[in-house]
Amino acid sequence: xxxxxxxxxxxxxxxxxxxxxxxxxxxxxxxxxxxxxxxxxxxxxxxxxxxxxxxxxxxxxxxxxxxxxxxxxxxxxxxxxxxxxxxxxxxxxxxxxxxxxxxxxxxxxxxxxxxxxxxxxxxxxxxxxxxxxxxxxxxxxxxxxxxxxxxxxxxxxxxxxxxxxxxxxxxxxxxxxxxxxxxxxxxxxxxxxxxxxxxxxxxxxxxxxxxxxxxxxxxxxxxxxxxxxxxxxxxxxxxxxxxxxxxxxxxxxxxxxxxxxxxxxx
Amino acid sequence: xxxxxxxxxxxxxxxxxxxxxxxxxxxxxxxxxxxxxxxxxxxxxxxxxxxxxxxxxxxxxxxxxxxxxxxxxxxxxxxxxxxxxxxxxxxxxxxxxxxxxxxxxxxxxxxxxxxxxxxxxxxxxxxxxxxxxxxxxxxxxxxxxxxxxxxxxxxxxxxxxxxxxxxxxxxxxxxxxxxxxxxxxxxxxxxxxxxxxxxxxxxxxxxxxxxxxxxxxxxxxxxxxxxxxxxxxxxxxxxxxxxxxxxxxxxxxxxxxxxxxxxxxxxxxxxxxxxxxxxxxxxxxxxxxxxxxxxxxxxxxxxxxxxxxxxx
Numbered sequence: 366x367x368x369x370x371x372x373x374x375x376x377x378x379x380x381x382x383x384x385x386x387x388x389x390x391x392x393x394x395x396x397x398x399x400x401x402x403x404x405x406x407x408x409x410x411x412x413x414x415x416x417x418x419x420x421x422x423x424x425x426x427x428x429x430x431x432x433x434x435x436x437x438x439x440x441x442x443x444x445x446x447x448x449x450x451x452x453x454x455x456x457x458x459x460x461x462x463x464x465x466x467x468x469x470x471x472x473x474x475x476x477x478x479x480x481x482x483x484x485x486x487x488x489x490x491x492x493x494x495x496x497x498x499x500x501x502x503x504x505x506x507x508x509x510x511x512x513x514x515x516x517x518x519x520x521x522x523x524x525x526x527x528x529x530x531x532x533x534x535x536x537x538x539x540x541x542x543x544x545x546x547x548x549x550x551x552x553x554x555x556x557x558x559x560x561x562x563x564x565x566x567x568x569x570x571x572x573x574x575x576x577x578x579x580x581x582x583x584x585x586x587x588x589x590x591x592x593x594x595x596x597x598x599x600x601x602x603x604x605x606x607x608x609x610x611x612x613x614x615x616x617x618x619x620x621x622x623x624x625x626x627x628x629x630x631x
Numbered sequence: 632x633x634x635x636x637x638x639x640x641x642x643x644x645x646x647x648x649x650x651x652x653x654x655x656x657x658x659x660x661x662x663x664x665x666x667x668x669x670x671x672x673x674x675x676x677x678x679x680x681x682x683x684x685x686x687x688x689x690x691x692x693x694x695x696x697x698x699x700x701x702x703x704x705x706x707x708x709x710x711x712x713x714x715x716x717x718x719x720x721x722x723x724x725x726x727x728x729x730x731x732x733x734x735x736x737x738x739x740x741x742x743x744x745x746x747x748x749x750x751x752x753x754x755x756x757x758x759x760x761x762x763x764x765x766x767x768x769x770x771x772x773x774x775x776x777x778x779x780x781x782x783x784x785x786x787x788x789x790x791x792x793x794x795x796x797x798x799x800x801x802x803x804x805x806x807x808x809x810x811x812x813x814x815x816x817x818x819x820x821x822x823x824x825x826x827x828x829x830x831x832x833x834x835x836x837x838x839x840x841x842x843x844x845x846x847x848x849x850x851x852x853x854x855x856x857x858x859x860x861x862x863x864x865x866x867x868x869x870x871x872x873x874x875x876x877x878x879x880x881x882x883x884x885x886x887x888x889x890x891x892x893x894x895x896x897x898x899x900x901x902x903x904x905x906x907x908x909x910x911x912x913x914x915x916x917x918x919x920x921x922x923x924x925x926x927x928x929x930x931x932x933x934x935x936x937x938x939x940x941x942x943x
Binding site: 368478 | 656690693694695696697713714715716717719721723725726727728729730731732740741743744745783
């Protein structure tokens with residue numbers, strides 16, 4: 366592994382460990398609730414249906430299938446909360462790639478090493494992608510492990526498909542915050558651009574079924590490609606996943622080119 | 632085949648060569664129209680008050696900043712070529728080191744990216760500067776950060792050292808050790824550019840000094856030539872009163888004041904005539920103040936400007 370990737374991962378270590386624990390605790394705890402739900406399907410189904418007004422239910426991605434294993438995983442794990450936590454982790458790490466060290470002044474010495482700027486961005490991205498992959502793998506193991514303990518009954522390849530989508534979704538927002546940081550050197554800006562895009566993207570996608578303009582806008586939302594194929598029911602949506610991967614690639618390229626042509630630390 | 636023309640050409644290539652190098656931050660001038668050269672084996676002192684453009688110059692040479700106008704060549708190549716930075720050691724003026732990593736681990740990382748350094752080299756430098764490398768970087772004192780910065784700049788024995796305010800935060804003993812390290816680098820024929828806001832910090836190791844004011848290089852001068860021009864205050868005390876005639880009209884002697892057994896004056900240039908005159912009497916005590924080169928430098932320079940303006 367290149368020195369710079371290894372060093373960046375070492376710098377990410379504490380954030381990675383903290384967020385892995387957080388995400389896994391959340392995902393593990395909520396997955397384990399399935400056993401209660403299965404014991405009382407009518408109660409939970411009714412409760413879920415009646416508890417929320419229609420609009421809220423749509424924002425949560427519909428709760429109709431909540432008593433089936435796949436429906437439960439979709440609504441409780443993959444719809445809002447785990448993506449939200451994981452995206453926050455990715456945005457923080459993306460910010461630590463360029464913008465945060467630039468603002469604190471530690472980037473200057475790194476920049477005067479015999480490493481091309483494009484390569485610096487590329488290796489920082491590689492560390493980001495590897496770090497997030499680590500979080501994804503550990504959380505997948507937790508979900509699959511606890512899922513089989515409570516008898517979720519969702520085949521592994523379907524969970525893997527959903528989790529791959531989750532990883533690709535999260536990678537986009539991490540790369541976006543890295544790219545804004547690489548282009549501007551401002552960590553506040555990088556954080557708010559990535560955060561706003563995540564919230565707006567989610568809302569637009571959730572309301573796309575009902576509002577005409579949202580349907581068009583949702584093509585610009587990564588959440589559209591994340592949820593459209595319902596991987597927990599249908600397996601790998603290859604096209605959607607390629608779109609997500611392509612978006613990260615475009616953002617990475619933008620980051621490399623824009624960082625290569627500007628003044629650093631002014 | 633005769634290898635000499637090649638060697639000669641290498642010697643001719645300036646380590647730094649800039650032409651009309653200019654940097655504006657928006658409308659604010661960082662540096663304007665800098666044209667200068669640093670020759671191989673030279674120690675160049677780069678002087679100026681804070682915010683005068685020293686750090687801007689250095690960051691342009693290292694490709695951290697991109698020039699608004701003009702060109703710079705470092706070690707014969709464009710600073711944008713990343714490989715050239717492998718031949719440079721750099722100490723930033725505002726060195727930021729943070730995190731929970733130990734200083735030794737960070738230095739090892741920098742060494743690895745640079746393709747490794749000689750075994751034991753980091754430890755030797757740490758010993759010389761009395762730096763404790765087992766401390767976490769976020770907890771290093773200002774002086775210790777500066778030591779870590781110096782170690783990483785010197786450790787790979789680069790052809791060209793760029794040191795931005797290297798002595799800030801160092802206590803006097805460590806400063807002496809640092810200056811010794813710079814002298815060794817010069818003896819080895821390598822090149823140094825070091826900035827400071829006071830001449831006194833760099834005059835003992837520099838061959839030439841340049842002064843930059845509000846983004847412009849206002850003067851470049853040989854330190855030895857400067858010393859020749861130095862005006863210094865001298866006092867002799869004798870065992871008996873001396874005649875004023877013995878010291879009057881000596882070359883270079885000014886502001887002569889003879890009071891009984893003591894003689895005070897300033898000398899301009901060599902003290903030879905004065906010393907010979909004094910040697911005819913019994914000297915019991917002698918005081919010679921170190922000349923303030925910076926004062927002389929600026930006086931000298933402002934006279935030059937004055938003459939230039941009168942001439943024009």
